[in-house]
Structure formats: C-alpha cells, structure tokens
Amino acid sequence: MDSTIIYIITGAVALIAGIFGGKMFFAKNTDKQVLEAEKQLLEAEIQSKKVIAEAQIKADTYKREREIEAKEKFAQLKIDSEKDVMLRTQKITENENKLKQKEQSLSQKEANADKLAKENETIKENLNKQTEIVNQKRTELEKHQEEHIRKLEKVAGLSAEEAKTQLIEGLKESAHAQAVVLQQEIIENAKTNANKEARKIVIQTIQRTAAEQAIENSITVFNLESDEIKGSIIGREGRNIRAIEAATGVDLIVDDTPEAIVLSSFDPLRREIARLSLQRLVADGRIHPARIEEVVEKTKRQLDDQVMEIGERTAIELGVHGLHKELIRMVGRMRFRSSYGQNLLMHSRETANLCGIMAAELGMNPKLAKRAGLLHDIGKVPDEETELSHALLGAKLAEKYGENPAVVNAIGAHHDEMEMLFVISPIIQACDAISGARPGARREIMQQYIQRIKDLETLAASYNGVEKAYAIQAGRELRVIVEADKVTDAESDTLSFDIAQRIQTEMTFPGQIKVTVIREKRAVNIAR
Numbered sequence: 001m002d003s004t005i006i007y008i009i010t011g012a013v014a015l016i017a018g019i020f021g022g023k024m025f026f027a028k029n030t031d032k033q034v035l036e037a038e039k040q041l042l043e044a045e046i047q048s049k050k051v052i053a054e055a056q057i058k059a060d061t062y063k064r065e066r067e068i069e070a071k072e073k074f075a076q077l078k079i080d081s082e083k084d085v086m087l088r089t090q091k092i093t094e095n096e097n098k099l100k101q102k103e104q105s106l107s108q109k110e111a112n113a114d115k116l117a118k119e120n121e122t123i124k125e126n127l128n129k130q131t132e133i134v135n136q137k138r139t140e141l142e143k144h145q146e147e148h149i150r151k152l153e154k155v156a157g158l159s160a161e162e163a164k165t166q167l168i169e170g171l172k173e174s175a176h177a178q179a180v181v182l183q184q185e186i187i188e189n190a191k192t193n194a195n196k197e198a199r200k201i202v203i204q205t206i207q208r209t210a211a212e213q214a215i216e217n218s219i220t221v222f223n224l225e226s227d228e229i230k231g232s233i234i235g236r237e238g239r240n241i242r243a244i245e246a247a248t249g250v251d252l253i254v255d256d257t258p259e260a261i262v263l264s265s266f267d268p269l270r271r272e273i274a275r276l277s278l279q280r281l282v283a284d285g286r287i288h289p290a291r292i293e294e295v296v297e298k299t300k301r302q303l304d305d306q307v308m309e310i311g312e313r314t315a316i317e318l319g320v321h322g323l324h325k326e327l328i329r330m331v332g333r334m335r336f337r338s339s340y341g342q343n344l345l346m347h348s349r350e351t352a353n354l355c356g357i358m359a360a361e362l363g364m365n366p367k368l369a370k371r372a373g374l375l376h377d378i379g380k381v382p383d384e385e386t387e388l389s390h391a392l393l394g395a396k397l398a399e400k401y402g403e404n405p406a407v408v409n410a411i412g413a414h415h416d417e418m419e420m421l422f423v424i425s426p427i428i429q430a431c432d433a434i435s436g437a438r439p440g441a442r443r444e445i446m447q448q449y450i451q452r453i454k455d456l457e458t459l460a461a462s463y464n465g466v467e468k469a470y471a472i473q474a475g476r477e478l479r480v481i482v483e484a485d486k487v488t489d490a491e492s493d494t495l496s497f498d499i500a501q502r503i504q505t506e507m508t509f510p511g512q513i514k515v516t517v518i519r520e521k522r523a524v525n526i527a528r
Helices: 002-028 031-156 160-207 228-234 236-248 268-284 289-318 325-336 344-361 366-375 390-400 405-413 424-437 446-461 489-506
Strands: 219-223 251-253 260-264 466-472 477-482 514-518
Touching: 160 489, 219 268, 228 236, 228 268, 236 251, 236 268, 236 289, 260 268, 268 289, 268 325, 289 325, 289 344, 289 366, 325 344, 325 366, 325 390, 344 366, 344 424, 366 405, 366 424, 390 405, 405 424, 446 466, 446 477, 446 489, 477 489, 489 514
Parallel strands: 477 514
Antiparallel strands: 219 260, 251 260, 466 477
C-alpha cells in the first residue's frame, strides 16, 4: 500500500510540473516554441499517465498479494483454533470421565464405610456383652479365691504374706545352693580346660630348667686363724671395730665363739665389703682407722667392678644383649640380694630361662621374654629408697633406660599392679611364681611361718558351724571340720568357696592353698 501511494504522488507531481512549465513557456516564447512546448507537454502528460497506470497496476498487485496472505493467515488461524477447541474438548471429556470415576469410587467407599460402621457397632455391642460376662465371672472368681485363701490360712495356720515369705526364702536358699554348685562346676571345668595345655607347657618348662639354689642369711661368719687377731681387730678402746662399722655399715659381733667374728647386716653387699676388707686387713697386719678407711674404699671400688662383671657375664650367658650399663650394674647387684632366702640373681636367671622356654613353646619371641624375666626384679636393688613397689619402680627404671615397652609392661605387671598390655606379661608373672613357689626355693622366718598358719586356722574358725580347722602340708592345705547339725552339704560347698575367696583377698602366701571342708554324721550307741 505504501509503494502505491508513492507512485501516485510521483505522477501527480510530474503532471503539475508539466502544466506549470507549459504556462511559463507560453508566456515567454514564440509560436514555434509554443508548438514544441505543447508537444513536450503532451509527452509529459502521457508519461505521467503511464506512470500513474503502472503505479495503479502495482498497487492492485500488491493489494491482491496482501489479501491472499491475509486469507492464508486467517485459514491457518482457523485451523489452529479448531485444533485448540478439539484438544480442550478432549480434556474436558477426560476430566468429566475422571470425575465420574472418582464420584463412583467415593460412593463405593461411603457405602463400605457405612457397612464397616454397622459391623463395628455390632462388634462393640458383642464386646460390651462379653466384658460384662467376664467382669461377673471375675467377681465370682475373686470371691472363690478369697474363700479358698481363707480355708488355706485356716488349715495352714499362716497368712498369705507369711506363706509367700516362707516360699521366697525357701526358693532363695535353693537357688543360692544351686548357684554355688553351678559356679563351682563352671570354675572347675574352666580350670580343667584352660589349664590342660598350660600344665603341659609349665611341666615341660620346669623339667627342662635346672637352677642353682642359694640360701642367704642376715649374718656372715668371718673365720680367724687364731683368737689373738680379735684384739687387733677391736683395737685400743674399740676404735678399730668402730671404724670398720662406720666405714662399712655392718655390725661386728665379737663374742666367745672361737676363731670367728660375726658380721651382721640386712644388706649382703655391705657384709661382702666388710668381709673382704677384714680379709685384707688381717693379711696385711696393719689395722688402724686410716688404713681401715683406705682398704674399705678400695674394696668398694673393686666390688663395683665385680658387680659389673657379674652383670655382664649373666647377660652374656642368657643371650640378653644391648642392656644399659646401669641395668647391667643392677643385675650384678642382685647377686648380693635375697628374697625369702632365695638369691635374687639366681631367681632372676631361673625366671629368665623359664620365660624363654615357655615363650618358645607358645611360638613367641624367647629373647624378649628372657630379657623381661631377667629384669623383672630390678626394682629390688635401687640406688635410693623410694615409696614405690619394686614392680612399679622396676618398670620406671626400665623405661628410663630405653627398654622395649613390652618389657616395661611385663616388669610393672608381674604383681598385678599395672594392666597387662602385652602377651609376654602373663608369661613373666607365671614364671616368677614358678621360680618362687617351687619346693626348696624360698624359706620364711619361723615366726612369720607360724603366724601365717595361725591366721589360716583363725580365719576358718571364724565361720559359724566350724568345729575345727587345721593348716597342713606347710600351710598349702586348710582342712575345715564342720558340725553336721549346723551345716548342710550344700552349705559346705558355699563355705569352702567363701573361705578360699577370703584367703585370696586378705592374706599373702606363696603358691596356692587348698581348702577342704569335711562334714560327717556319726551315730553312736552303746549296748550294755
């Protein structure tokens, strides 16, 4: 449409320009020129008409094209709208069908709900009726039960609470007796099964180990060639003997014993220093305070060298290498210590050998076990006194001098004063007990032994129903005789278990103690 308007305007402008030009020409030119001007005017008019006709044709063509396009768009829009209408109609139809289905489902559910409600009401009515019947029967049963209880109380002469108490007490006693028997059976089975292989290993270990036995006393007898030497040792107004006692820390007892002087001290190392010093002084013949101090100091240094030599030789013989010098010195000092009459170094060597054999039998590291066995009692030979127990002190010293954590734990735990964290710890504990508890290994002072026997018998006699108690086999077995009228067979088992547990927790003893409770009933009559 826009181009058609442009063509029409262009033609009109050209026509107006021709007419206006012709009039101007006629006013200025001659006739000839007028003719030419008219000719030009006609040509211009023809040209303008031609342009207008072309513009009209183009305008019509453009108009028809636009009309065709508009019809095509209208037809496409009509098709699209018809499709939309059809889709919407289908959706509406589907929704209507779904709504109808939902309505039918809801109607069905409502019908089912009404049916269930009616059934529930019927069931509820039946339950109410049955509940009433049950309540009536319960009331009747309670009445019968009360009557029955009154009759039983009248016949038995006991109230219900008293009968219940007696029944509970009887059940308690029966259950306790059965529990004790079962407990002992479980303990015996566990010991039998758990110790079967352990016994085999321990017996093999003991059979394969032979250890020397050494008994140490608190005194040492120094023998003299003649009693004349006693005067030189005592000195003028006793100055020599006082100098020896001050330098060595040992008491010298000079009595009527012929050709002998008694050296008394709890420390075997001090007694050995005093003995060697006296031996040198007597051999030299020069006995006076200054010489005594000189000889004692020299003896101490030589004995220190001897201690190191003993420690090194012991470590080499046992195959324990890489020990710190201080630990080697402590091992050597064990030679001059004793525990319950058992030489500490011999005990440690024996324990180390036992540990090595037992560890080898169990498939473990025998060298590490030997190392721990040799060092397990180093806390008994400290340089300074301390409040710690020898096991904890030994663990502290071993840790200080760079020992393996397994060795440190085994030393500290061999008396259950530290938690066992490594497998070799119980082996060290077991071998220490084997070495200390075997016959002939240790001895006690007579007063201590007698007191331990008395304590065992007193502990057993403190229980009700015990008539007599005897500690036999050097205190390794306790036989308890009970009165048959006061103690039953089941109570005998309980009594034996209780006494054993109390001995284990309250007393200190080597090895183990067997508790035997004897109960017998004797009927005696005399025919006259």
